[in-house]
Amino acid sequence: MRVFYMSVLSLFLLVGCATNKGPLYDGSSYKQMKRIEIGRVIKQRPVVISDNGTGTFLGAVVGAVLGSTVGRGSGTTLAMLGGGLAGGYAGKEIGKANGAELTVELESGEMVVVVVKGSDFIAVGDRVKIIKDGNKVAQVDKISN
Incomplete structure (x- = not known):
């Protein structure tokens, strides 16, 4: 059992090995050409972005181990099951x-809606x-005037 605990601890320590000096690109899409659209923000509203499942999974694993x-x-x-359920819920909430x-009016006159994490910078x-990757938004940057 001690080996299991050490493995889980090692996994959490190794998760943050990459530097955070720029946007995150998917390993299969970073070589593809991207398209750029320029526009002006005409409307903004706050939203909550849900967990993609990672927080729920990690929370459930940690909760089950602790349980x-x-x-x-x-x-x-029973404690392991309860810990897994509680950890999964906590991970889901933390992952939000x-x-x-x-709402952006592009220079072409087209209106688009994009969702970005954070809300203070735009x-x-x-x-x-x-920056579009196919039909997906890869990144949104404020342009300095």
């Missing part, structure tokens, strides 16, 4: 992020550059 250390016999099984839904009236 397995409580009780004896069948009590351990604040964001903003931006405001109504700001010019933005939207």
Whole structure:
């Protein structure tokens, strides 16, 4: 059991090995050409972005491991199950992020809506550059005037 705990701890320590000096690109899409759209934000509203499942999974694993250390016999099984459920719920809530839904009028006159994590860096009236990866938004940056 000690090996299991050390493995879980090692996994959590190794998760943050990459530097955070730029946007995150998917391993299969970073070589593909991207398209850029320029526009002005005409409307902004706050949104909550749900967990993509990672927080729920990690929370459930950690909760189950911690729950397995409580009780004896069948009590351990119940504690492990309860810990997994509680950890999954906590992970789901922790995995949520604040964001903003931006309505952007592109230079072409077309109107689009994009959702970005965080909301403090782009405001109504700001010019933005939207980097598209196929039909997905890869990144939205404020353009300095």
